[in-house]
Amino acid sequence: MAKFLNTSATNFFLEELIKNAKERLILISPYLRLNDRIKELLEDKNRLKIDIRIVYGKSDLHPDEIKWMQQLDYIRVSFCKNLHAKCYLNEDSCIISSLNLYEFSQVNNNEMGILIKKDDDIDVYKDAYEEAQRIIRISDEVRISLDEVKTEKVEESPNSNTPSENIGKLTSSKLAAKHKIKTNELLDKFVELGFLTLNENGKHYLTDQGKNIGGEFRSSQYGGYFLWSENMDI
Template sequence: MAKFLNTSATNYFLEELIKEAVDRVILISPFLKLNDRIKELLADKNRLKIDVRLVYGKSELQPPEIEWLKELTYIRTSYCKNLHAKCYISEELCVVTSLNLYEFSQINNNEMGVLIRRSEDADLYRDVYEEAQRIIRISEEVRISLERPNGEVVEDVRPDNSIAGGVIAKLTSSKLSRRLGIPTNELLDRAVSAGYFDLINGEHVLSALGENSGIVFVPKSRHGAYL
């Protein structure tokens, strides 16, 4: 059963949601300016290699957020045009609220929300989680790694593809994992979580979403099957 949250309770359960997560964290907020406590909690999730998705949509990231996010491999940031929803999810808890993930709002505004526990209301949790996944799918992932000649860090929202002569070149899973700096097995696990593959009898099977996204399964080569 959903539980009503006032301002202080919303902030409390937001922190608890992040702190207790052991598998995934999804943070959807139009405005993004993190306070130090949230940054500490998210940095700890990054050290534990827990997948974190940040989705924002109302303004460009500010330099402090850009600098902080640059070194956090397991925190992926996406931009969603016309985003107005505020929703925070772990594998067990979900908070749907008026609260932006914005330092000023957390301190000064009067907010409210509802807390949903997956163990108590699996159907409602699933509905919110699926909508959050839809928002992630329509968002553009932001790679925070570019610097202008004057040293200013800027956001790059282009898809991370190799482009030569205007043609997008496909990457094998091993090359993509090296580019991202993660093991191939972890890359495939993330792809399963995102819905690009199904795991059937221990084998990775390309899903309809993966096929529509341009992923290709090559069944035979001199190195065996690869993606």
């Protein structure tokens, strides 16, 4: 029989679902920003050569997530347009929930979901598994690659008096590394200072105050990222 899950139970059973995967793991979530614990579990499954499929639905996949996924051989990532479903499966269990696979949601939001065991509800599990497979089939597999933002000084064109717009700029991850803190800690600090704000899905947006201190938002085919002055005092 299906089991009701509140926020803490959803997070607990999600970790258990990942830990207990022996053959396959499917993670479907519109928003994708993994916390350190989930990353550790997935890295362990990757070492065991478990087939892992991740489907996300928002094009702003964070550069840090891309760089992390580049290191894992058994994770395949797909993009599904108009995805709103949140579903997590291994060969024995399935969680259908309001919870995005997004660290902000896992900590801050009130979520609900249900846990389905294959042995207890085989028809429901089968229907959920088949729908997950359909979503995978209609998704576009993403080739995980990323040209890192180059923040070094670029030579000016001999016919131009305009300096490179990226001179003295660092991405959030590089600025965090410079100050020997985690990227998430840096972003949280910038929210606290009013340089960034968060929407209900945990996505960061640059504020006017952030722009005034030199922050910039840039878009690329792999998503958006922020640039900051390399001389910022954290």
